[in-house]
Amino acid sequence: MITNLQQLYHDQLRDLHSAETQLISALPEMISNASDPDLREAFTKHLEETHEHKLRLETICADLGIDPEGEDCDAMRGLIREARKHAGATSPGDVRDAALIACANRVEHYEIAAYGVAKAFADALGYDEAFRLLGDTLQEEGDADKVLTRIATGGLFSRGVNQEAIH
Numbered sequence: 001m002i003t004n005l006q007q008l009y010h011d012q013l014r015d016l017h018s019a020e021t022q023l024i025s026a027l028p029e030m031i032s033n034a035s036d037p038d039l040r041e042a043f044t045k046h047l048e049e050t051h052e053h054k055l056r057l058e059t060i061c062a063d064l065g066i067d068p069e070g071e072d073c074d075a076m077r078g079l080i081r082e083a084r085k086h087a088g089a090t091s092p093g094d095v096r097d098a099a100l101i102a103c104a105n106r107v108e109h110y111e112i113a114a115y116g117v118a119k120a121f122a123d124a125l126g127y128d129e130a131f132r133l134l135g136d137t138l139q140e141e142g143d144a145d146k147v148l149t150r151i152a153t154g155g156l157f158s159r160g161v162n163q164e165a166i167h
Contacts, residue, residue, distance in 0.1 A: 005121060005124060005125060006125060008121065009118065009121040009122065009125060010064065010066050011071065012114065012117060012118045012121060013057055013060060013061055013066070013068065013118060014061075014066075014067075014069070014070055015071045015073045015114070016057055016073070016111075016114055016115065016118060017054065017057045017058070017061070017068040017071070018071050018072050018073035018076065019073040019075070019076035019110075019111065019114065020050055020053050020054040020057065021054060022073060022076045022077060022080055023076060023080070023107065024047065024050050024051060024054065026080045026083065026084075027043055027046065027047040027050065028047070029084070029087075030043050030083065030087070030104065031044055031047070033087045033092075033096060033100060034096075034097055034100055035092055035093050035096065035097055036097045036151065038151050039097050039100065039101065039151050042144070042148060043104070045144075046144050049140050049144065052137075053137045053140070053141075056133045056134075056136070056137055060122075060127075060129075060130045060134070063127075063129065063130065064127075064130075075110055076107070076110065079106055079107050079110060080107075082103060082106075083100065083103035083107070086099040086100070086102070086103055087099065087100060087103075098152065101148050101149075101151060101152045102152075104148050105145060105148050105149065105152075108141055108142075108144050108145035108148065109145065112138065112141050112142055112145065115134055115137050115138040115141055116138060118134050119131055119134040119135055119138055122134055
């Protein structure tokens with residue numbers, strides 16, 4: 001039974017660690033399913049960042065003297081299961097890329113929410129270094145979400161994957 005904010009914070013850190021571990025396993029499959037070069041590049045970059053996010057969580061847990069293992073993030077498991085389902089249910093190319101982006105945006109939004117909560121808990125508990133590290137990750141998750149949205153909707157000089165999938 002969780003009875004205080006400290007315990008809840010530890011639970012959140014373990015949940016995030018599980019989420020990042022699951023994502024590290026799932027991203028290579030998303031990379032191989034993507035056909036758009038910018039999307040493959042975005043997924044590849046985020047895989048590298050995800051390794052760093054996991055290391056940051058391990059650093060925070062080590063500083064707290066807790067094991068980062070022991071929690072299974074059901075939310076991430078479901079998001080990944082849904083991404084696999086959509087990848088398998090769409091034809092390769094622009095339509096699959098649009099589905100992958102939609103699923104990846106959901107993952108990013110989950111992570112943004114989870115890191116925002118953990119950062120707020122770190123702040124309330126006075127963990128300044130954890131607050132900074134979680135803030136760094138939160139920024140990178142937001143940036144990843146923006147990149148995915150830009151790929152989906154297109155930029156100034158190109159049409160996005162969503163427009164291409166219409167044809």
